[in-house]
Amino acid sequence: MRFFSDNAAPVCPEILSALADANRLDTAYDGDRWSQALDARMSQVFETEVRALWVPSGTAANALALAALCPPHGGVLCHRNAHIQNDECGAPEFYTHGAKLMLLDGAGAKITARAITEACALIRDDVHQVQPHAVSVTNATEYGLTYTPDEVAAIGAAARERGLGLHMDGARFANAVVHSGASPADLTWRAGVDALSFGFVKNGGMNAEALVFFRPELAEATLYRRKRAGLLLSKGRYLAAQILAMLDDDLWLRNARAANGGAQLLAEAAGERLVYPVEANEVFLKASAAEAAHLRGLGFDFYDWAPGEVRLVLSWDQGEEAVRPLADAIGAL
Amino acid sequence: MRFFSDNAAPVCPEILSALADANRLDTAYDGDRWSQALDARMSQVFETEVRALWVPSGTAANALALAALCPPHGGVLCHRNAHIQNDECGAPEFYTHGAKLMLLDGAGAKITARAITEACALIRDDVHQVQPHAVSVTNATEYGLTYTPDEVAAIGAAARERGLGLHMDGARFANAVVHSGASPADLTWRAGVDALSFGFVKNGGMNAEALVFFRPELAEATLYRRKRAGLLLSKGRYLAAQILAMLDDDLWLRNARAANGGAQLLAEAAGERLVYPVEANEVFLKASAAEAAHLRGLGFDFYDWAPGEVRLVLSWDQGEEAVRPLADAIGAL
Amino acid sequence: MRFFSDNAAPVCPEILSALADANRLDTAYDGDRWSQALDARMSQVFETEVRALWVPSGTAANALALAALCPPHGGVLCHRNAHIQNDECGAPEFYTHGAKLMLLDGAGAKITARAITEACALIRDDVHQVQPHAVSVTNATEYGLTYTPDEVAAIGAAARERGLGLHMDGARFANAVVHSGASPADLTWRAGVDALSFGFVKNGGMNAEALVFFRPELAEATLYRRKRAGLLLSKGRYLAAQILAMLDDDLWLRNARAANGGAQLLAEAAGERLVYPVEANEVFLKASAAEAAHLRGLGFDFYDWAPGEVRLVLSWDQGEEAVRPLADAIGAL
Amino acid sequence: MRFFSDNAAPVCPEILSALADANRLDTAYDGDRWSQALDARMSQVFETEVRALWVPSGTAANALALAALCPPHGGVLCHRNAHIQNDECGAPEFYTHGAKLMLLDGAGAKITARAITEACALIRDDVHQVQPHAVSVTNATEYGLTYTPDEVAAIGAAARERGLGLHMDGARFANAVVHSGASPADLTWRAGVDALSFGFVKNGGMNAEALVFFRPELAEATLYRRKRAGLLLSKGRYLAAQILAMLDDDLWLRNARAANGGAQLLAEAAGERLVYPVEANEVFLKASAAEAAHLRGLGFDFYDWAPGEVRLVLSWDQGEEAVRPLADAIGAL
Structure with a gap:
């Protein structure tokens, strides 16, 4: 497995x-x-009027969102370990035409309102320095942590005070919603989020993600940017249909609940081995090379994250039942 | 229908x-x-070593190909009615970072070696003018015409003489191959083509096109550009599998043969009404508003192309048998 | 000479x-x-509140102006022979991040309100086609013709009706003002111009041009773009001082009057040889190769524009008196 | 003063x-x-065949150099405090079309071969991460320190080993040459530098800097990029003449020697107050608010760099003699 x-x-x-x-x-x-x-369907989910565009990848959703919020000469504040900084080969720079990512620190790849305010205070307000125009947070983060609605709201307030737009990379938004117990609305626009990359692919989808604008006017130029980027697929119904199927009967929440559940089971088994609290579908474990080899010998495979650390990511089809053998094996280490 | x-x-x-x-x-x-x-599979099809990348749209394939062949300060010669000029919302300009499309004339949206040579002769060889770096042809063209291998080879020679790369937009490459009876190799690299947008979506696919490089070294930077553009879908197997299925047992040729066959049947019925020779799966007909209304009344729908002209595009599932009723209706006009 | x-x-x-x-x-x-x-000084010249930025070249002024008026996914309508299209190596595409120049025809490199309206009518209002966002006119044109205030106003009205910004490339604005007898205000903002590249270098300056915004809010982002382009010279006072010196005591108008006067003298001598009416400081003459050689033998040098045509451009120091020998030589051909 | x-x-x-x-x-x-x-003149100065282009600003020279060395999807390693990162409003991102600056630490804004190697080791060699293509060093640095030829050579070797180009931002190259006593050749191409922004404006010039390519083939595309950026001024002789005048009779070295000399005098007077060793024309001093106010009261003005720190920059006309009163005042604090 x-x-x-x-x-x-x-x-x-x-x-x-x-x-x-x-x-x-x-x-x-x-x-x-x-x-x-x-x-209309997304407006129901978010309890407000939104514009929702399908795109074939999360990177595309993120980059289009940032291009809608930040001009070429601006900057985007994000965590040093954010996917947009480390894993998208410069997609934000491509779509924004050269905006600068401004890197913040924070435990578990989470940023805080304070980090935003402090970073802004160091930027001279003149034309020689790139001025920030947006903030991007990932929820759940690259390390499997989540933001509470209050944490997002604090970030949203800090952003608004400085006139910055707020983007949420929700490649694992479903996992964050399930963990928080909050409504999609509370985790996003009510907390100040302007644009959400709403991920479905990691959650059981094939190749459709949604880019949701809570300020509908941001969608207009994005429709042109989507086409211009070759992202307006000619048979779009096969993407839209995936998203609608995911929303039907809360499939997106059920899938995320399963993956989160599997992760929780592993977390309980892991105990002190956990590198980060497990709040979504990712589990970072301390494990020696020998221990990792032992688990692999039992048929479990995973990513060597760092010396003495492994990463396990749970999928929609790896719920509690499916991962119990691994939990047992971890417990028995 | x-x-x-x-x-x-x-x-x-x-x-x-x-x-x-x-x-x-x-x-x-x-x-x-x-x-x-x-x-490997594409290298078989083209009888030479190629690099083939899946992408989710033809616009993406075209724009990535042009970016591989033309620097930001260069130009791309193409027909005034080319899809890259008229229907991609500036995707070539986006991916090339601002290269200029240099428009040529030619009947049926076809360009000629001579048009290339004449256009180049008018460009001053100094830094004040954008210098051409590539040529792009569409085969089959936007008006349903095709290039013979000799025509492509003449264009390829004119391009090479001036040091220009050659791109073929093959959104309907299958239809062109079927019509020409030539091998894929003869229609492309043997005639000087460096990069081919090999279309499958219009030919019965869902959302996978191939970008084929006949100069394999062009692929390297393109792999980064594909990722950077958000086009490297995370579950790429669902794209690759489509392309492989299309190539299996020549499905791509069978589908194109069907659509071309349907078009031929309509062409025969249309006779003098044809605006262009029918060489692929598109039929442009002279039809008065009353005639168009009459056909629509019979249950056939199509695009009003220009005053007194309609366009009909045939799909893989609209072969001779399927379109016979329409052929009869056209013949009876 | x-x-x-x-x-x-x-x-x-x-x-x-x-x-x-x-x-x-x-x-x-x-x-x-x-x-x-x-x-403040420019606001006096134009009788309204403007923002004026120095830049070291006319190409920079033009490209920054277009970037202020047109998004990356938009288009700029201009004459087929405009400097921005033919002589700036794609600077508009670079600064706008890939906007498309949409080429219009018109005698003497002049465009008309009608040409704008007709071009717009052919553009489908969908995301597949680049939508125009701006118009650019050159005054005096590349062929030495000028626009009257009424002509500019008609263009301005056509632009406004479609929601397009209006840029004037005034590399030879001084010559146009002198010829028209109109006020700078009447030739620009009162006629709907949003941004003017106000040229001084061709008129006796060294390396300072002004970019004037009649909608002052357009200047804000441009200040960042100017810096980002390496155009914010560190000892800017040497540019600003040039512009102020040019405006002092109407030096800019005196210089232009001299050059225009020289051109008029040549025009009178040329009579039927004129290719275009002479309205500024450029004279296009029909002259056989032998005639051109004869004039060169007399010590006059100029540009071979086309077979049987030569171009003569008059400078601030080539007023009537200075060019009389050439006028005589032309008259004696 | x-x-x-x-x-x-x-x-x-x-x-x-x-x-x-x-x-x-x-x-x-x-x-x-x-x-x-x-x-030819620059080839003499550098004892090898070079291509030298004038540009009107150091930011333009830097950004053009980086665009010649790094593709849009690549990265440039530089110090966290480099001018290209902090003071150019994203010019490198604009000219490279979105390359990423990858920030290194190091005392006095200097980077080391080791920092380069370590940073590269952390970058996964896959298309998801931006790959470095170039290194940029500033000599003298933003904090007034200089690199020895050996230090540059070590960086050059580390860069070459990884296939990276090497750019030197020499806004204060003259000051570095004077301090090091090394030849311009030893400080640049013999140590692996591919492109140098050779500054003259801070050293007594008006608005001409030189971009020097030690790999002459890099100049070709840059000629187009310079034009395309509006940097090819139409009366270029006024820039070239400045550079030639600076090189005549080693004026550039005399001016730098004067400024460095003034800085040394202040450094000696400052003693323990120095924040960094003084190796060029910049002096960073610890000074309380009261002390700073006292100096200002005596007629000396300068920049408040950080709480308790001031920065003084010496110009070509602020040699030892001119700054003795300030040295005395600092000594008397």
Whole structure:
């Protein structure tokens, strides 16, 4: 059993069904009935009027969101370990036409309102220095931690005070929602978030993510940027249908609940071995090379994160039941 | 029955099967077995060593190809009616970081070696003028015409003489291959093509196109550009599997043959009404508003291209048999 | 005597004096007293509140102006023979991050309100096509013609109706003002111009041009773009001082009057040989190769523009008196 | 007497003379005799064949150099306090089309070969992470320290080993040369430098800097980029003439020697108050608010760098004699 990445998992059966159901003639690009239904459906989920665009990757969602919030000569404050900084090969710089990522520190890849305020205070207000225009947070973070609505709201307030837009990279937004128990609205726009990369692929989807704008006017230019980037797929209904299927009957929450549940089971078994609290579907464990080899010998595979540390990522199909053998093996180390 | 666009058609059943077959855990991004098989499979198709990258749209393939062939300060010669100029919202400019499209004339959206040479002769060789670095041809063209291998070779020679790279937008490459009877190799690298956008979506695929480099070294930087553009989907196997399924048992040729066949039947019925010779899966007809209304009354729908002209695009599932009623209706006008 | 280009001429003595006068310690960049005086001085010239930035080249002024008026995914309507299209190596594309120049026809490199309206009518209002966001006119044009205030106003109205910004490339604005007899205000903002590249270098300056914003809010982001482009010279006072010297005692108008006067004298001598009406400081003559050689034999040099056509550009120091020998020689051909 | 910035100083008299001497008709842009002489003259200075381009600012020189060494998807290793990171409003990102600056630590704003090697070791060699393509060092640094030829050579070797280009920001290159006693060649290409921003403006010039390529082939594309950026001034002779005047009779070294000398005198007077060793023309002093106020009361002005620290920058006209009163005042604190 492999715990490398939630991107390695297969897609859940509802997604394949949705593709089959959508397999009929309709209008190209995003003129089809599925794409046209997205705004309304997402507005229900978020209890406010939003604009929602499908895109084929989380990197695309993030980069388009940042381009909507930050001009080429501006900067985006984010954590030093953020996916947008470390794992997107400069996509934010490409889409924003050269904005600068301004790196903040913080435990577990989380940033704070205070870190934002302090960083801004060090920037001279003149044309020689890049001025920040936006903040980006990842929820759940790259280390599997989550933000509470209050934490996001504090960041949102700090951003607003300085006139900065707020983006949330929600590649694992579902896992964060499930853990927090908060509503999607409370975790986002009510806390000051302007744009959300709402991830579905890591959560059992195939190749559709949503970019949700809580300030609907931001969507207009983004529609052109999406096309211009080659991201407006010509048979868009196969993306929109995935997202709608995920939202139907709260499949997105069920899938995330399963993965989070599997992670919790491992966390309990791991005890003192945990590097970070487990709040989503990622588990970072202290494990010696010998211990890691032992687990692999039992048929479990995962990522060597750092010397003496391994990372396990749980997928929608790796709930409590599925991972119990691994939990037992970890407990027995 | 609708003839709006080959993007409006459903995907062919083999594609859905391929997605289901690929639905298992594997490595993320393009590390999976399907993605890893692309280079070898495409090298067979083209009888030479190529590098082949999946991308989710033809616009992405085109823009990445042009970025590989033209620096930001350069220019790309193409037809005034090329898709890259008229229908991609500036994607070439985005990916090349501002290269200039230099527009050529030519019947049926085809360009000639002579047009290239004449255009180049008018450009002063100094730093004040944008210097051309590449040529882009569309085969089949936006008006449904195709290039013969000799025509491409003449263009390739003119390009090489001036030191220009040659890109082929093959959104409907399959239709061109079928019409020409030539081998994929003869229509591309043997005629001087450096990079091909090899389309599958209009030909029955869902959301996978291939970008094929006949000069393999061009692929290296493109791998970074693909990631940087948010085009490296995290579950790439679902794209690679589509392309492989299309190549299996020449499905891509069978689908194109069907669509071309349907178009030929309409062409024969249309006779003098044809605006352009029909060489692929597009039919441009002279039809008065009353005639168009009459056909629509019979249940056929299509695009009003220009006053007195309509465009019909045939899909993989609109072969001779399927379109016979329309052919009869056109013949009876 | 050479008539190649107004860029080839020396600078006028007042410019050297101004540089010597400014040669004292002051604040760097644009914090000095000369730079700080520009807004007010230009506001007097234009009879309204403007923001004026010095830049070291006309290309920089043009490109910054277009970047202020057009987003990366937009387009700029301009004449096919505009300097921004033909002589700036893609500077507009660089500064706008890839906007598209949309080329219009028109006699003498002039565009009309009608050409704008017709071009816009052909652009589909969807995300697949680049949408125009700005218009750029050159006054005096690349062929030495000028716009009347009414002509500019008609263009301004057509632009406004479509929501487009209006830029004027005034590399030879002084010559246009002198010819028209209109006020700078009437030729610009009162006619709908949003941003003017106000040229001084071709008119006797050394390396300072002004970018004037009639919508002052456009200046804010441009200040960052200017710095980011390496155009915020560290000893800016030597640029600002040039511009102020040019405005003092209407030196800019006197210089232009001289050059225009020289051109008129040549025009009268040329009679039927004129290719275009002479309205500024450029004279396009029909002249056989033998005639051109004859004139060169007499010590006059100029640019071979096209087969059977030569171009002569008059500088601030080539007024009537200076060019009389050439006028006589032309008359005697 | 002000010690704010070497940009605040007037230009030295030889520069004004050179401008007057160049004030005659010649070819526009860089076709004139002065511009055409630059390559040969700089090749003498550096004892090897170089290409040298004038540009009007150091930021422009830096950004063009980085664009020549690093593709849009690459990264540039530099010190966290480098001018290119902190004081150019994102010019490197603009000119490189979005490359990422990768920040290194090091005392006195100096980086080391080891820091480069360590930073590279942390970067995964995959397409998800931006790969470094170049290194940039500032000599003298932003804190007034210099690199020895051996230190540069070590950095050059580390860069070459990883395949990275090496840029030197020499806004104060003259001061570094004077301090090191090394030849310009030893401090640059013999130590592995590929491109040098050779500063003259801070050293008594008006608005001309040189971008020197030790790999001449790098100049070709840069000529287009310079034009495209609006940096190819139309009367380039007034820039080239400044640079030639600076090189004549080693004026550049004499000016730097004066400024360095003034700084040394202050350094000796400052003793324990020095924050950094003084190796060029910048002096960072510990001084309480009261002490700073006292000095200002005596007529000396300078920059408050940080709480309890002030920065004094010496200009070409602030040699030992001129600054003795300030040295005395510092000594008497």
